Amino acid sequence: MKKVKLSDIAKMAGVSSITVSRALSTPEKVKADTCEKIQKIAQELGYIPNLMAKGLKSRSNTIGVIVPTIINPFFASAVKSIIRSANKTGYNCLFFTSDESQKIEQNAVNTLISYNIDGIIIAVISEDENYTPAYFSTLEKLHVPVVLLDRHIEAPHICGVYLDNVDSGYKLGKEVLLNNYQRVLIVSGSANSKVANSRLAGLKMAAEETHSNTIIDVIKADFNTQLAKELVQDYLSQHKPDAIIGLNNQITLGALEASVSHHYQLGADIHFYSIDEITTAKHFGISIPCIRHDVEEFGYHAVTQLIRAIESEQCDKLSDIIIRGTVVK
Amino acid sequence: MKKVKLSDIAKMAGVSSITVSRALSTPEKVKADTCEKIQKIAQELGYIPNLMAKGLKSRSNTIGVIVPTIINPFFASAVKSIIRSANKTGYNCLFFTSDESQKIEQNAVNTLISYNIDGIIIAVISEDENYTPAYFSTLEKLHVPVVLLDRHIEAPHICGVYLDNVDSGYKLGKEVLLNNYQRVLIVSGSANSKVANSRLAGLKMAAEETHSNTIIDVIKADFNTQLAKELVQDYLSQHKPDAIIGLNNQITLGALEASVSHHYQLGADIHFYSIDEITTAKHFGISIPCIRHDVEEFGYHAVTQLIRAIESEQCDKLSDIIIRGTVVK
DNA sequence: TTGAAAGCGCTAACAG
DNA sequence: CTGTTAGCGCTTTCAA
Numbered sequence: 001m002k003k004v005k006l007s008d009i010a011k012m013a014g015v016s017s018i019t020v021s022r023a024l025s026t027p028e029k030v031k032a033d034t035c036e037k038i039q040k041i042a043q044e045l046g047y048i049p050n051l052m053a054k055g056l057k058s059r060s061n062t063i064g065v066i067v068p069t070i071i072n073p074f075f076a077s078a079v080k081s082i083i084r085s086a087n088k089t090g091y092n093c094l095f096f097t098s099d100e101s102q103k104i105e106q107n108a109v110n111t112l113i114s115y116n117i118d119g120i121i122i123a124v125i126s127e128d129e130n131y132t133p134a135y136f137s138t139l140e141k142l143h144v145p146v147v148l149l150d151r152h153i154e155a156p157h158i159c160g161v162y163l164d165n166v167d168s169g170y171k172l173g174k175e176v177l178l179n180n181y182q183r184v185l186i187v188s189g190s191a192n193s194k195v196a197n198s199r200l201a202g203l204k205m206a207a208e209e210t211h212s213n214t215i216i217d218v219i220k221a222d223f224n225t226q227l228a229k230e231l232v233q234d235y236l237s238q239h240k241p242d243a244i245i246g247l248n249n250q251i252t253l254g255a256l257e258a259s260v261s262h263h264y265q266l267g268a269d270i271h272f273y274s275i276d277e278i279t280t281a282k283h284f285g286i287s288i289p290c291i292r293h294d295v296e297e298f299g300y301h302a303v304t305q306l307i308r309a310i311e312s313e314q315c316d317k318l319s320d321i322i323i324r325g326t327v328v329k
Numbered sequence: 330m331k332k333v334k335l336s337d338i339a340k341m342a343g344v345s346s347i348t349v350s351r352a353l354s355t356p357e358k359v360k361a362d363t364c365e366k367i368q369k370i371a372q373e374l375g376y377i378p379n380l381m382a383k384g385l386k387s388r389s390n391t392i393g394v395i396v397p398t399i400i401n402p403f404f405a406s407a408v409k410s411i412i413r414s415a416n417k418t419g420y421n422c423l424f425f426t427s428d429e430s431q432k433i434e435q436n437a438v439n440t441l442i443s444y445n446i447d448g449i450i451i452a453v454i455s456e457d458e459n460y461t462p463a464y465f466s467t468l469e470k471l472h473v474p475v476v477l478l479d480r481h482i483e484a485p486h487i488c489g490v491y492l493d494n495v496d497s498g499y500k501l502g503k504e505v506l507l508n509n510y511q512r513v514l515i516v517s518g519s520a521n522s523k524v525a526n527s528r529l530a531g532l533k534m535a536a537e538e539t540h541s542n543t544i545i546d547v548i549k550a551d552f553n554t555q556l557a558k559e560l561v562q563d564y565l566s567q568h569k570p571d572a573i574i575g576l577n578n579q580i581t582l583g584a585l586e587a588s589v590s591h592h593y594q595l596g597a598d599i600h601f602y603s604i605d606e607i608t609t610a611k612h613f614g615i616s617i618p619c620i621r622h623d624v625e626e627f628g629y630h631a632v633t634q635l636i637r638a639i640e641s642e643q644c645d646k647l648s649d650i651i652i653r654g655t656v657v658k
Numbered sequence: 659t660t661g662a663a664a665g666c667g668c669t670a671a672c673a674g
Numbered sequence: 675c676t677g678t679t680a681g682c683g684c685t686t687t688c689a690a
Contacts, residue, residue, distance in 0.1 A: 003683095005683060007684095015660075015661090017683085017685095018662085018685075019661075021685065029660095030659070030660085049684085050443060051445075052382075052443075052684090054684055056379075056665090056666045056668090057685045058686080060381070071406070079399065080398075080426065080428075083425075083426065092440055095425075111380075111421055113377045138377075142330065142331075143330075253609070256612045266613060266614065280612075283583075284595060284615060285586075285589030334668085345678080347669070347676075359675070359676080378668085381668090383669075384682095386670070387668085
């Protein structure tokens with residue numbers, strides 16, 4: 001059986017296709033009882049509109065979402081909340097992962113353009129402050145609005161939804177320093193990650209303000225588990241900190257694993273703190289005080305900003321939104 | 330700036346659009362140097378094909394993927410491997426989550442049909458053996474091939490990629506029974522979940538074969554964390570098992586948490602076993618022997634089967650694929 | 659309130 | 675090897 005199309009319904013209802021089109025998408029433009037009849041027939045035939053045909057003529061009502069990976073629960077939840085927000089507003093989402101590869105990221109953007117998406121929400125691949133991928137100029141030329149997620153890029157006309165990283169660092173620092181630990185290890189992201197550096201700056205602010213005698217060591221790793229684990233293992237063979245602060249969830253996981261391999265008892269010999277929640281910690285009975293961000297909020301703002309940009313056709317005037325986290329013990 | 334289209338390239342190259350179309354998608358049908366020239370121009374102009382227009386005429390080369398949630402790492406990895414396999418074969422993926430809701434699932438299917446997808450890979454919302462959603466008949470009528478993922482549904486013409494659940498239960502059972510525990514608790518999925526029941530059957534087979542004196546208790550929960558946690562908490566206030574077997578990763582997490590709340594030391598007072606890997610366990614230094622399934626394999630087969638169905642246009646003749654797990658300590 | 663015509667960008671079918 | 679024609683299903687524009 002072929003797909004039911006507008007003209008099939010039109011034939012049955014004894015009207016033209018355009019009337020059917022109107023009855024289904026702008027019912028106020030069609031006489032009430034015609035409208036009702038058409039909708040009933042559409043229902044019965046199980047009509048499903050062809051977005052390909054629609055998107056060829058008009059806006060697709062679809063937004064593209066790209067994140068580096070869904071294995072990281074932070075992005076998984078962000079995606080979930082974005083999809084939910086978008087659907088509520090009548091937009092579909094096409095979702096891609098860039099898999100930490102610049103090439104795949106570029107492809108994903110191209111594919112989204114291929115699908116005539118109305119706008120893009122993207123968490124770019126790199127934390128590097130100087131990462132400026134080629135596709136930004138393409139998107140700008142095509143007037144496709146972009147909302148950056150979490151990772152900032154220097155581009156004057158692009159708005160974003162970010163975390164208040166300095167604040168996160170500061171709050172977590174205050175929390176840690178309450179304990180008068182002798183030695184604390186901070187495991188940061190890469191040296192040219194703006195996110196990592198801001199979080200670090202916040203921590204340092206807290207430390208300076210507190211005038212504590214705690215010895216604070218800093219390791220620069222990156223935002224993945226593996227490197228953090230290795231570097232913390234090295235560190236632990238020389239020092240024994242009372243607490244370790246991971247500047248994102250992946251780092252904290254790496255630090256935990258390193259500590260386990262040195263036979264420390266988690267949460268007793270060494271206490272852990274994290275920016276980003278370690279959602280599985282509670283299952284293992286380990287308490288990891290953290291900065292939790294309201295991810296629903298995150299998705300909501302990203303979608304709202306994007307849709308405003310789409311519907312006002314002013315990609316370039318929207319402000320950034322900064323989301324502040326809260327300490328959770 | 331408007332999007333570059335075939336006719337723009339055609340004009341510049343002094344040929345017709347159809348030649349450009351051929352040069353870009355079936356270059357062997359165009360004279361070599363014309364072809365080269367066209368490709369160069371396309372490159373320079375940054376041509377990105379319009380899939381909406383293409384999909385209107387011909388196959389979209391896009392497959393739809395629906396899973397209940399990406400918060401569950403099993404599905405997250407499955408999606409990842411599906412996307413990777415599909416891209417390798419020249420297919421795009423449109424990805425949706427059904428968020429454990431029948432309505433959202435139905436919508437997702439409709440949206441996919443709207444996008445003219447060539448086929449669908451779906452892990453259905455429910456474990457219930459008798460769940461038969463309405464969209465299956467729609468998809469059948471439209472000749473859209475479907476490959477089921479993980480969760481089986483009784484529909485003669487639909488093939489799937491499943492885990493060998495009996496085998497998983499059996500292998501894990503053997504592993505557990507090596508230890509001569511006095512009392513073991515099995516936390517299963519819901520009573521009418523085929524997956525859960527098969528795993529349970531496998532465990533029982535192992536137990537019968539072993540003639541051990543181990544007392545085996547069974548709790549029927551469901552495949553989510555919360556209920557498992559609550560039921561195990563109740564159980565633990567009456568009995569103290571030496572080991573707990575979770576029949577999927579979410580259940581095991583719930584069981585862990587319940588045990589923590591009863592102040593048992595994980596992996597010492599109570600040992601844990603799981604079907605599906607608990608990927609985070611290693612970060613916490615807890616060893617949870619499990620049945621691990623090769624998720625790459627899973628994605629690969631799902632995509633391969635689907636594409637065979639699409640390209641042969643015989644949706645109904647493909648066999649099921651059963652993936653067997655391995656014990657990982 | 660409804661309809662007819664035209665066209666979105668691309669490609670299948672057929673000619674040349 | 676290349677071009678012409680036509681049409682995919684829908685909506686915009688203009689007219690009735």
